[in-house]
Amino acid sequence: MNDTLSLLMNHRSIRKFKDTPVTEEQLRTIVSAAQMASTSSNVQAYTVIAATDPELKKRLAELAGNQAYVEQCPVFLVWCADLYRLKQVTAEPLRGRESHEDSTENFIVATVDAALAAQNAAIAAESLGLGIVYIGGVRNRIAELSELLGLPELVYPVFGMCVGVPDHQPGQRPRLPLPSVLHHNGYSKEQSVAPVQEYDATMAAYLKERTGGKQDTPWSQVMANRLGEPTRLHMKAFLDAKGFMKK
Amino acid sequence: MNDTLSLLMNHRSIRKFKDTPVTEEQLRTIVSAAQMASTSSNVQAYTVIAATDPELKKRLAELAGNQAYVEQCPVFLVWCADLYRLKQVTAEPLRGRESHEDSTENFIVATVDAALAAQNAAIAAESLGLGIVYIGGVRNRIAELSELLGLPELVYPVFGMCVGVPDHQPGQRPRLPLPSVLHHNGYSKEQSVAPVQEYDATMAAYLKERTGGKQDTPWSQVMANRLGEPTRLHMKAFLDAKGFMKK
Numbered sequence: 001m002n003d004t005l006s007l008l009m010n011h012r013s014i015r016k017f018k019d020t021p022v023t024e025e026q027l028r029t030i031v032s033a034a035q036m037a038s039t040s041s042n043v044q045a046y047t048v049i050a051a052t053d054p055e056l057k058k059r060l061a062e063l064a065g066n067q068a069y070v071e072q073c074p075v076f077l078v079w080c081a082d083l084y085r086l087k088q089v090t091a092e093p094l095r096g097r098e099s100h101e102d103s104t105e106n107f108i109v110a111t112v113d114a115a116l117a118a119q120n121a122a123i124a125a126e127s128l129g130l131g132i133v134y135i136g137g138v139r140n141r142i143a144e145l146s147e148l149l150g151l152p153e154l155v156y157p158v159f160g161m162c163v164g165v166p167d168h169q170p171g172q173r174p175r176l177p178l179p180s181v182l183h184h185n186g187y188s189k190e191q192s193v194a195p196v197q198e199y200d201a202t203m204a205a206y207l208k209e210r211t212g213g214k215q216d217t218p219w220s221q222v223m224a225n226r227l228g229e230p231t232r233l234h235m236k237a238f239l240d241a242k243g244f245m246k247k
Numbered sequence: 248m249n250d251t252l253s254l255l256m257n258h259r260s261i262r263k264f265k266d267t268p269v270t271e272e273q274l275r276t277i278v279s280a281a282q283m284a285s286t287s288s289n290v291q292a293y294t295v296i297a298a299t300d301p302e303l304k305k306r307l308a309e310l311a312g313n314q315a316y317v318e319q320c321p322v323f324l325v326w327c328a329d330l331y332r333l334k335q336v337t338a339e340p341l342r343g344r345e346s347h348e349d350s351t352e353n354f355i356v357a358t359v360d361a362a363l364a365a366q367n368a369a370i371a372a373e374s375l376g377l378g379i380v381y382i383g384g385v386r387n388r389i390a391e392l393s394e395l396l397g398l399p400e401l402v403y404p405v406f407g408m409c410v411g412v413p414d415h416q417p418g419q420r421p422r423l424p425l426p427s428v429l430h431h432n433g434y435s436k437e438q439s440v441a442p443v444q445e446y447d448a449t450m451a452a453y454l455k456e457r458t459g460g461k462q463d464t465p466w467s468q469v470m471a472n473r474l475g476e477p478t479r480l481h482m483k484a485f486l487d488a489k490g491f492m493k494k
Contacts, residue, residue, distance in 0.1 A: 004251045004374035008280040008367055031429045033255040035422040037366060038381045041473055042466070044423050047439060049430045056432055082439070085427070086470050089443045093471035104486065105386065105479035111355065112405060115362035116381075117428075119284060120255055123370060127251035134285045134363075139352065150434045158359060175282040176291050180332070181364075182278045183296045185303055187397045192294060192329070196336045219289070223333050224340035226288055232352035236494060239351065247483060 007126055012172055014131025015069045017164030022075045026128055030163070033124035034117040045083055045110035046117055049149055051076040056148075063145045064137030064160060073162035078138060078145075079118045081110035083154040083244075101154060102246035107239070114158045125163050135160035139232050146242075153243045171210060174202050196220055254373055259419055261378025262316045264411030269322045273375055277410070280371035281364040292330055292357035293364055296396055298323040303395075310392045311384030311407060320409035325385060325392075326365045328357035330401040330491075348401060349493035354486070361405045372410050382407035386479050393489075400490045418457060421449050443467055 001009070027050055034048065051057050052075055060078075061070035070076055083101045090099065100106060122132045138145055138160040145157060177195035200218035208216040239245055248256070274297055281295065298304050299322055307325075308317035317323050330348045337346065347353060369379045385392055385407040392404060424442035447465035455463040486492055 002374050003249075004254055005276065005280060005371055007251055008371055009283055011283045011285070013285060028425060028429070029252065032425060033252060035425070035428065036256055036258045038258070038260060038369070040381070040383050042420060043470065043473070044428065047428050047430060047434065049432070049434060051432055053432045080434070084436075085439045085443070086474060088436075088440045089467040090471035090474050093468045094475055097475050098477075099471075099474045100477055100480070101474055103478070103480055104483040106474075108358065108386075108405070108482065109383070111358055112362045115359045116366045119363045119366035120370075122285070123367075124252055124255055127249050134287070136287050136356070139355075152434065152436060155434065158355070173289060178275060178279060178282070181282060181291065181294050182275070183294060185296070185298055185300045186395075187294065187296060187327070187399065187402065189331075189335075189399060192332045193335045196332070220336040221340045223290065224337035226290070227333060227337050227346045227348055227353075228341055228344050230345075230347055231350070233347070233350055233494060235355065236351040236492065245483065247480060 007123065011126065012170050013133040014162070014166045014168070014170070015133050016166070016168040017069065017073045017131070017162065018167045020074070020165040022130065022163055026130070027075060029128070030121045030124045034121035037116040037120040039113050039116070040109045043086060043109060043113065045081060045086060046114035047080045047082040047085070047155065048117070049078040049080065051078065059148060060145065060160070063141045063148070064135055065140050067135065067137055069133065069162050070135060070160065073164040075163045077121070077161040077163060078149060078157050079114045079159055079161060080151060080155050080157050081107070081114045083110050084152045087154055102243055104245045104247065107244045111158055118159070118161060122161065129165070130163055131166035133162045135162065139235065142234065142238050156239060156242055156244065174206055254370065258373065259378070259417050260380040261409070261413045261415070261417070262380050263414040264316065264320045264378070264409065265414045267321070267412040269377065269410055273377070274322060276375070277368045277371045281368035284363040284367040286360050286363070287356045290333060290356060290360065292328060292333060293361035294327045294329040294332070294402065295364070296325040296327065298325065306395060307392065307407070310388045310395070311382055312387050314382065314384055316380065316409050317382060317407065320411040322410045324368070324408040324410060325396060325404050326361045326406055326408060327398060327402050327404050328354070328361045330357050331399045334401055349490055351492045351494065354491045358405055365406070365408060369408065376412070377410055378413035380409050382409065386482065389481065389485050403486060403489055403491065421453055
């Protein structure tokens with residue numbers, strides 16, 4: 001196994017960081033690597049905001065569900081899907097012609113662009129000995145968070161990412177059996193669902209060991225609790241208000 | 248610079264492949280690495296379909312805008328956002344309780360999950376000496392393509408990815424100046440847009456060199472042509488029909 005594969009296979013989400021700062025040079029390296037990810041037709045429809053100001057991180061941590069590591073990490077990155085830049089720079093060449101930044105297609109393009117760039121950043125950070133964790137909590141109180149960061153129309157925070165020097169070495173959560181996610185020459189409903197029974201047992205055993213016997217919920221039950229929860233149902237209205245997915 | 252950073256910084260999209268096959272072992276390594284990417288609350292809301300059957304690749308190439316490399320590459324991966332698996336395995340534990348797989352939030356979760364996994368796969372493939380190119384064209388005739396692959400409700404193809412041994416070494420397209428995409432402690436409209444003037448000149452010069460003087464369109468003009476084009480306006484209705492983003 002080559003070094004890059006080892007690094008990918010050893011990923012863990014880090015939620016406890018040393019006080020060591022992330023230097024501006026490291027940050028620039030990480031985001032430069034992010035920029036080299038593929039981007040749909042070179043639109044580069046994303047912006048990343050590095051929060052290093054302690055007061056700002058504190059407020060972001062509150063808005064993201066009081067996750068302490070958002071405040072504790074030296075740099076909190078907010079990855080935004082950004083069609084604002086495109087809209088601005090194309091206004092003059094389009095000269096009033098109809099424009100489609102508000103399509104569902106372009107919403108997907110911008111969201112995917114942000115995610116591909118962020119994953120490159122995550123790997124770049126890990127290759128430098130740093131650790132990361134993605135924070136979906138930036139979508140909890142997304143309107144307040146967007147206002148706090150001054151996000152204009154056609155920009156939304158897809159997720160956050162804590163970056164810093166790891167101060168713990170968490171276990172690695174098992175993943176679904178490969179056949180569940182890798183299909184050949186067509187989708188197989190059976191293959192997608194059947195391996196979950198085995199995975200339920202794997203995850204129950206994993207949880208039991210991690211919690212000293214306190215928890216052993218099978219994965220499908222955890223997922224049921226999650227899917228049954230009315231989580232972030234404000235997203236549709238919020239995105240609409242920001243100018244996304246009008247058509 | 249470490250090997251992983253070098254690999255990230257040297258990414259190029261590959262559109263010409265040697266006949267050499269991608270082995271099943273390589274494929275399994277690539278998708279196993281994909282599985283180690285972060286996933287929102289461990290939902291793993293994606294499935295990847297490996298198309299290796301020549302007739303199937305031929306048809307997929309037609310549906311994806313007649314891009315020859317979709318047919319020529321030994322393996323064409325179709326990365327799907329997948330909430331079908333979750334819906335199925337949670338039906339019994341939820342016992343008819345309301346469920347929210349149809350929220351815009353969960354659409355974003357699944358789309359991002361697929362993208363993070365795919366980018367890990369891209370890097371894993373490149374670390375093995377393979378090359379890749381993302382194919383947004385799977386969304387061109389998305390209903391036909393979904394039917395061809397047998398994608399059930401709550402599954403959609405986010406993008407494709409050609410994988411194979413590179414048979415050319417294309418140039419590397421310059422990216423936006425770093426300050427345009429990396430902001431500090433808040434979004435700056437000025438910083439987002441102003442560097443585009445410099446980038447327009449960079450891209451015009453790059454295109455001119457690449458095309459032997461035939462093309463020198465500035466980036467913002469290319470983007471205007473793209474944004475002015477009514478591209479894939481079927482996405483909203485298609486996703487609705489597949490059960491996504493009902494709320």
